[in-house]
Amino acid sequence: GAVVSQHPSRVICKSGTSVKIECRSLDFQATTMFWYRQFPKQSLMLMATSNEGSKATYEQGVEKDKFLINHASLTLSTLTVTSAHPEDSSFYICSARSGLAAQETQYFGPGTRLLVL
Amino acid sequence: AQSVTQPDIHITVSEGASLELRCNYSYGATPYLFWYVQSPGQGLQLLLKYFSGDTLVQGIKGFEAEFKRSQSSFNLRKPSVHWSDAAEYFCAVGLRNNDMRFGAGTRLTVKP
Numbered sequence: 001g002a003v004v005s006q007h008p009s010r011v012i013c014k015s016g017t018s019v020k021i022e023c024r025s026l027d028f029q030a031t032t033m034f035w036y037r038q039f040p041k042q043s044l045m046l047m048a049t050s051n052e053g054s055k056a057t058y059e060q061g062v063e064k065d066k067f068l069i070n071h072a073s074l075t076l077s078t079l080t081v082t083s084a085h086p087e088d089s090s091f092y093i094c095s096a097r098s099g100l101a102a103q104e105t106q107y108f109g110p111g112t113r114l115l116v117l
Numbered sequence: 118a119q120s121v122t123q124p125d126i127h128i129t130v131s132e133g134a135s136l137e138l139r140c141n142y143s144y145g146a147t148p149y150l151f152w153y154v155q156s157p158g159q160g161l162q163l164l165l166k167y168f169s170g171d172t173l174v175q176g177i178k179g180f181e182a183e184f185k186r187s188q189s190s191f192n193l194r195k196p197s198v199h200w201s202d203a204a205e206y207f208c209a210v211g212l213r214n215n216d217m218r219f220g221a222g223t224r225l226t227v228k229p
Contacts, residue, residue, distance in 0.1 A: 004160070034217070043207060043219045044161075093160055106217060108153070108160040 002028050004096050006109035013084055014117055021079045021112045023094030029074035030096035034106060035067070038091040050077055084116045119144050121210050123220035130198050131228045138193040138223050140208030149211035150191040152182055155222075156204045164206075167191060178202070203227045 003026040013019050023033060032051050036044040048064075050056035050071035058064045066088075068080040077096075081088050091113050095106040122141045130136055142148060149168050153161040165176025172184040182193045191208060208220040 006160075041224075043221045046216060046218070049216070095161075105151075105163055105166065108162070110160040111158070113158070 002096075002098070002105075002107040004030075004094065004107045004109040006092075006094055006112050008112060009110065010113040010115070012115045012117065015085055016083055019081045019084055019114060021081075021092055021094075021114075023077045023079070023096065023109050025075045025096040025098075025107070028096075028098050028107075030077070031074065031099055032097045033071055033077040034095045034097070035069060035077075035079050036093045036095070038093060038111070040091075044093060047079075081114065084114070086116045089114055089116045119218070121208055121218050121220040123206075123208055123223050125223045126221070127224045127226065129226040129228060132200050133197050136193075136195045136198045136202070136225070138206050138208075138225070140191045140193065140220060142189050142191065142208075142210050144210060144212070147186065150182075150184060151209040151211065151217075152176065152180070152191070152193045153207045153209060153219075154178075154204045155207060161207065164193070198225075198227055200227045200229065 005024045007022045035047045038044050046059050047062045048056045048058045048069050050069050052071050052074050056069040071077040091111050093111040095108045097104045097106050120143045124139050151166045152164040155161050164180045165174045167174045167184045174182050180195050184191050205222045205224050207222045211217050
């Protein structure tokens with residue numbers, strides 16, 4: 001089946017630094033990638049949707065200058081948390097979809113746990 | 118308001134017992150419907166999905182779900198739960214504008 005990887009799986013950083021998280025589709029080309037954020041014991045909240053080669057579409061309330069998303073190729077998307085603060089600590093999950101249609105299955109990565117000290 | 122509701126935050130069942138996890142949605146048109154499972158600290162794995170056709174959908178790991186339009190529901194069922202089924206279960210709807218919205222999740226505990 002389709003496999004999506006994320007790197008790193010967990011990261012600890014100091015407040016004020018930037019952190020980059022990679023999301024890769026290993027055995028298929030991902031036309032669309034999604035970034036979600038999950039707080040403890042809560043559901044996934046969509047942060048942004050990105051289509052390869054175009055700018056990401058951010059959900060309301062998500063700061064595009066703080067959460068930089070790049071989808072430069074059909075197999076790689078990156079999320080950079082700029083000037084991270086403790087409130088950015090969370091579990092970040094990406095997903096990838098091979099087509100543009102809403103009924104296409106999203107395949108999820110294993111997630112990245114970010115802790116900002 | 119548009120929403121996905123999972124009424125049960127936490128369910129405990131005995132191993133071997135049957136399971137039903139509830140999901141209701143509130144959207145204007147019939148959305149695409151999904152059930153995902155998440156083990157602790159892990160990403161999500163797709164159990165099954167419904168787009169159209171037969172309203173009883175079979176998934177992996179012995180799970181099935183039934184779409185009931187009149188009740189705006191898509192409940193997940195399993196006839197006999199195994200200890201390895203303990204996890205967090207999320208119902209999700211895929212909207213025609215390409216978004217996917219998740220319910221709050223139901224945590225399943227399995228008693229030996």
